[in-house]
Amino acid sequence: MKFRRQSNDNVEINLAPLIDVVFLLLIFFMVTTTFTRETRLGVVLPEASGQPRVEVADHVEVVIGAGGEYLVNGEQLLRHDEATLRSVLLPLARAGTDRPLVITADASSPHQAVVRVMDVAGQLGFVNITITTQAPSGG
Template sequence: MKRKKHTSGDDDAAVDMTPMLDIVFIMLIFFIVTTTFSSEKGLSPTRPPKSDTPNPPSKSLSIRIDASGQILMAGRIVDIRRVVANAQTYLANNDTDSAAIQADEDTEHGVVVSVMDQVKLAGISKISVLVKED
């Protein structure tokens, strides 16, 4: 009987990497094809172009909203449900169709949108939100 000679370490076992690379590329193609890309939708503000000459001051309804969400109209604190009535009273005394809302940067957006809705219900068509330039 012949005995097998032990082979030396020169005969390393080689692993064929081709099937593994094929699977990786197939998975890559699968994930690229099945991925859906969605674009975020939102409001894009349109700001008027900057001009060197200031516009003449016009009489518009001024509303301020502080950081805690309190609404100030003509220096008085007003409840959100009374914005329509106060805006209509202002319209009866002044000839204007515009309102300016100045909100603190820490004010919740929902409060600002609610005030904008109330002002529109009062009959004011032009509403501007004032922002602080850096």
């Protein structure tokens, strides 16, 4: 019986197609990647400067506490919503919208509460809205 001799071929893995596939994947990921640039606004908050304004006797004052509670001309509102604020400011607006409306907010009061007062006052027709500021401490 004659057995056939097995040929001892040199088995090699051709790396060229593998490198081609890797380069194609690299190109695919480079093309499909979105390069987003994060942009941020640099906000410099204003500080008060100058002399305090002379107090006007006939004005509407809205004080906003740290928890978002409202005091209108010294009277605290029961609820902290827009409807209650509107119902209190409406008679004052009917008396005259040319009177100054002064908004005094605590430093830790929510920003939404200040915006709500400005929005309601603008809708009721107040034209002279002032936000009080505190002079910077120190030199």
